[in-house]
Amino acid sequence: MTISPRLERLxxxxxxxxxxxxxxxGVIESHEGHMTSAEILDEVSKRxxxxxxxxVFRTLDLLTRLAIIRPTYTSGSATPNYVLMPDGHHHxxxxxxxxxTIEFHDCGLAVLSERLEExxxxxxxxxxxEFYGVCEACSEAGVIDEx
Amino acid sequence: MTISPRLERLxxxxxxxxxxxxxxxGVIESHEGHMTSAEILDEVSKRxxxxxxxxVFRTLDLLTRLAIIRPTYTSGSATPNYVLMPDGHHHxxxxxxxxxTIEFHDCGLAVLSERLEExxxxxxxxxxxEFYGVCEACSEAGVIDEx
DNA sequence: ATGTAAATGATACCACGTCTCAATAAGCAT
DNA sequence: ATGCTTATTGAGACGTGGTATCATTTACAT
Numbered sequence: 304m305t306i307s308p309r310l311e312r313l314x315x316x317x318x319x320x321x322x323x324x325x326x327x328x329g330v331i332e333s334h335e336g337h338m339t340s341a342e343i344l345d346e347v348s349k350r351x352x353x354x355x356x357x358x359v360f361r362t363l364d365l366l367t368r369l370a371i372i373r374p375t376y377t378s379g380s381a382t383p384n385y386v387l388m389p390d391g392h393h394h395x396x397x398x399x400x401x402x403x404t405i406e407f408h409d410c411g412l413a414v415l416s417e418r419l420e421e422x423x424x425x426x427x428x429x430x431x432x433e434f435y436g437v438c439e440a441c442s443e444a445g446v447i448d449e450x
Numbered sequence: 451m452t453i454s455p456r457l458e459r460l461x462x463x464x465x466x467x468x469x470x471x472x473x474x475x476g477v478i479e480s481h482e483g484h485m486t487s488a489e490i491l492d493e494v495s496k497r498x499x500x501x502x503x504x505x506v507f508r509t510l511d512l513l514t515r516l517a518i519i520r521p522t523y524t525s526g527s528a529t530p531n532y533v534l535m536p537d538g539h540h541h542x543x544x545x546x547x548x549x550x551t552i553e554f555h556d557c558g559l560a561v562l563s564e565r566l567e568e569x570x571x572x573x574x575x576x577x578x579x580e581f582y583g584v585c586e587a588c589s590e591a592g593v594i595d596e597x
Numbered sequence: 598a599t600g601t602a603a604a605t606g607a608t609a610c611c612a613c614g615t616c617t618c619a620a621t622a623a624g625c626a627t
Numbered sequence: 628a629t630g631c632t633t634a635t636t637g638a639g640a641c642g643t644g645g646t647a648t649c650a651t652t653t654a655c656a657t
Contacts, residue, residue: 318603318604319602319603319604319653319654319655320654320655321603321604321605321653321654322605322653323604323605323606324604340644340645341643341644344644353605353606354605354606355605355606355607355608356606356607356644356645357605357606357607357608357645357646357647358604358605358606360644360645360646361604361605361646367546368546368547369546370546370582370583373523373580373582374523375523376520376521376522376523376530376578382643382644382645383523383530396566396570396572396574398572399514399515399516399517399575400515405570405572407566407569407570410562411562412579415557415558416581419543419554419581420583422554423543423552423554423585423586424585424586425543425545425552425581425583425584425585425586425589426583426584426589427543427581427582427583428546428582428583428584429581429582429583430579430580430581430582431578431579431580431582432559432577432578432579432580433577433578433579434563434566434572434574434576434577435517435520435538435574435575435576435577435578436567436572436573436574436575436576437572437573437575438570438571438572439570439571439572442572442573465634465635466622466623466624466633466634466635467623467624468622468623468634468635468636469622470635470636470637471635487613487614488612488613491613500637501636501637502636502637502638502639503613503614503637503638503639504614504615504616504636504637504638504639505635505636505637507613507614507615508615508635508636528645528646529612529613529614529645
């Protein structure tokens with residue numbers, strides 16, 4: 304069996320390679336982009352009904368700790384969206400009106416990252432950059448917040 | 451009564467200026483930094499026990515839509531932390547081991563922000579930049595993840 | 598093969614956050 | 628000030644996402 308490089312990271316960190324973990328990661332990887340926990344739960348049990356809810360959440364926690372995925376803002380106080388961090392980083396714009404997200408790729412943050420590592424003595428593995436604003440469609444519709 | 455500039459933003463956007471809203475914002479403003487919804491709930495009812503839970507959550511949603519605060523997910527799938535966005539932006543480093551956060555201030559993202567506005571036709575009001583890594587203390591303790 | 602500790606699944610459980618709805622208060626016009 | 632209109636509120640019931648517990652299973656080392 305070939306092992307996804309991300310699963311290897313998991314094993315290298317001292318965690319066991321289980322089917323539950325592989326399935327959860329597989330689901331997230333195959334479904335590039337944002338997923339809510341409900342969607343993940345759903346897809347996982349479609350692929351392997353024997354996997355319990357608890358394990359899915361435990362795996363999400365674990366993947367988060369390993370900076371493989373990241374929970375991120377959705378709507379106000381609702382449940383998070385999980386986002387894959389392809390090379391340890393992820394960037395998007397989210398529209399505060401309609402919650403649509405636009406992904407973009409170059410951020411030029413490598414320099415800042417290094418500076419911070421020195422300044423604070425930390426070892427950085429990734430980052431998430433979210434911009435907030437109003438998308439084209441919404442600003443044309445002109446809902447609230449026009450001054 | 452003098453009105454906080456943030457409350458004014460709220461009113462200018464067409465929302466009424468109520469005690470519930472003022473209290474919630476007041477709590478968040480006075481407690482600079484990160485707060486969970488539980489902490490906010492607690493502080494609010496300490497200041498004014500007549501304010502209901504529902505209104506607090508509604509206000510959090512509203513403030514989020516207005517980009518005055520922002521929920522961020524420091525730990526895995528737990529409840530979000532609400533963060534004030536002083537000038538529309540906020541930056542921190544979060545330790546994936548102990549969940550401690552370190553705030554920093556200059557990010558040099560203004561340039562990128564403008565470029566994105568042009569490229570995607572959006573109007574950006576703020577951003578959140580999170581770095582993930584291992585803090586000094588944790589990497590000395592050397593828990594998991596040493597290669 | 599066998600042992601052992603980590604991980605799992607089932608389920609009961611809890612808390613966060615939402616919904617509903619009648620009561621209230623903000624803001625405006627007079 | 629006064630009254631009108633409508634957004635907003637508080638109370639509480641409700642749903643659901645996520646967690647704790649624990650006996651069972653599984654991964655991995657020897």
